[in-house]
Each structure stands twice: as C-alpha cells, then as structure tokens.
Amino acid sequence: MNLVSRMSLLFLALTTCVGFAHDRFIVPSHTILSGEKTKSVSLTASISNDVFHPDRPLGDNGKGWVPPSLKAYFDRMETTVILPDGSKDPSFALQSFRRFSAGDLELKQDGTYRISLVHDEAPMVTFTKADGSFGRAFGKEARVPEGATKVVRKTTASRVETFVTRNNANRAAIQPTGHLLELAGSAHPNDLFVGEAVSFQLFHAGKPLAKPAEVVLVRGGTRHRNQRDKIEATTDATGTFEVVFPEAGFYLLQTEVMVPGRPGSGMQEHWYSLFVTLEVFPM
C-alpha cells in the first residue's frame, strides 16, 4: 500500500461525512469534585467506535508514542481548556499511548472547566472513480483522478469535549465560543440525573442552529452489550433538544451538521461534527 492510499484510508476513518464516522471522545476520571484543596482529574482520549473503550490514541504532547498514520491528524489538533473564569489554560496536554492518550488537569479554581480537542476546518475532496469506487483526497489543491465523477469539494471540522466542575458549577466556560459546532443550553453538563428532562441547544459559529440536526447519545460500555441503545433527538428551529437519561453512566453525545459552501468559494460543503462526553448520576 502506498503512502497516499494509507493516508486516504486514515482520513476515511477520521472524517465524519455520513457513513464513515469514527467516534472520538475525551473522558474525565471525575466530573464533579468537592473540597477546599486543589483537585486533579485525569483524562483519556481515544478514537474508537466502542463508546469509552479506547482503541487508538487522540492527541500527543510530543512525549508519547504516535502512530505514524495519526501524526498529521494530531499535529492539526488544538487542545484547549477553558477555566471557570473564562480564561484559557495552555498547560493541559495529552500524551499518546498505544490505545489512548492521557493527561492530568489540575483544578485550581472553583467552577466549571471545559476541555476541548478541536480540529479546525480542513479541505478535502470526495469523488467516484472511473471504476465506480469511492475516493477522497486531502488539501485545498487535492488532485482528482482522471475520469472521476460526483466530485465534491468540502471541509471537515470537529470538536471533542467534556466538562468538569470543582465545587460550585458556573457557566463562563460553557458559553458558546463562536467557533465550529458547540453544545450549550439551559442544562448544565455537570448537573445531569436519571429521569430528569434537560434541555440543550446546539450553536454553530456562535448562533443557535436553525436547521434541524440529529443528535445521538450512547451510554458507555457498548463492548459489553449487544445493542447500542441509542437515544435520538432532533433539534428544533432554535437548535434546542430535550433529553431524559434512562440510566446513569457516561454518555457520548454526537451530532454533525453540513453547511453548503458559498457560491464561488470553491467549496460545496462544510461539515462540522461534535462529540461531547456527559456523566449522568442516579437519583
């Protein structure tokens, strides 16, 4: 297999166009912490289709073992922590291991922290080859083979996030930043309990998502059960959707939206995906 086709396979796995999505997640050891002393949480991140069972790493601080096929993807990833006071903590980083990436976050302030792994918009092209098979290539100037049809130039971008609260929960970090696809709404991500209806809202580029999006929530532990037991919701005209969690546990919320490219921009589609880890407690 040559490098180009390896890269294509890799991106096939990593891009989120319908039908080819791989789950990605970042999971904190704790989401709710109490006490006066400074606390830490450890976080793991992975690319895996088994929810919260890691398969491949996601992110590296330069000290870990990085699969060659994922290096470019990690290089493009921005790791950010928004602190309870709304400022950013640049010190947090994940180290790559064989099956997951891991890092420690020290919680020096009271309030809610948002931990994000962000891939900004990257150009690519998908097409049908002359022999009828599906193909894709990456970069703004990506070449399309001779005789290809159904050529679509697009960008993909993603956010992989979670939230942690030390003592009192607050909302500075959970406000939409205005960048890519984001989860907000009246529910607090660190105040979720079984049987209570909660309301979330999706924002795209800082504005409530007007066009309906499908949201899927899957409880962790899919490797140990036969069905994924998806909870599905559709957003309304304000990007809002309601959820009642039937069981306690960590849930992976996933959604994506496609925004048509502006005529003349050279891009037909812009894809934005979102993966948020939420912890739900029993009553």
Added chain:
Amino acid sequence: MTGLFCFFLCWAGPAAMPTATMHIELPKLDVSPYFRPYVAIWLESPDRQGVHTIEVWYEEDTWLKDMRQWWRKLGRADSARYDGVTGATRKAGTHRITWDGRDADGKAVPPGDYFLNFEAAREEGGREFMRQKITIGGASQHYQLEGKNELGKIQIHIHGAKS
C-alpha cells in the same frame, strides 16, 4: 418528673418550639470495613430549589459530593451556608434532630409546601436518598419513612403553627 419536664417545655413557649423534630435511624450493618455514613438533611421547594441545609454529618470535604442530591442543590453553592450545621459522622442508631424553622440567616422559612430530604452515602457502601413533602405553618403532621439500605426508619414530626 414527666410532668415537670412537660411544664418546662410548655414554659419555654411556642416561640422556642422547633418547627420539626426528626428521628433518623442509621442501620447497624454487619460489614467490614464499616465506615459511618455521610448524612445530609435539607429542605427544598416543590420545584426542587434548595432552601436550607438542616444537618450535614461528614469527615472530609472531598467526599461531600457523594451526597449527590444535597451537593447539587445546596452543598456546592456556598459552604458558608451550611458551616453552622455540620458535624462529625454519627454511629449506627437513632438520632434526634430538631430544626427551628429558620434558614442560615436566622430568618423564618415562609409558610408553605416543601420537601424534606434525607441522603446518606457510605464509603465502600451504598447511597440512599429519600424525601417527604411537608407543609410549614399549617397543621401538625407526622410522617414515617422506611429506608432500605443506608437509612433506617425516619420519623418526622412537623409542629403546627399553633401549638
């Protein structure tokens, strides 16, 4: 002697009468290791807004979050609001608690419907959460709850507005 005791209570007058008297049983559990449970007792409005923490029994603040319902409704907001009602964990048995109907600022909680909440969480053990709807400022009421795991029998006496 009983009469004298009664006289003393009556003499103290309605103003000193507690609004609620509760007997909380912490079950004796034959487990090893046994750690005494952390316990919270608090008041919420019918729409689940935290109103007042009546008692918190704990040892280390790291584990206060394990009283999850109390923690989300009152505990995590402001420790100064419950510092005055905290105490050490208690041994198995029945404990008598009284509440004078006042909040952390010393103001009388307005008459109306509330929920009285009981939560217990034990290290290397389980957790239990129970609640009872009560009316403050109305007739006298008596309730009995039966815990299943970490709480035993809970008797609640809400004293009427006119004693």
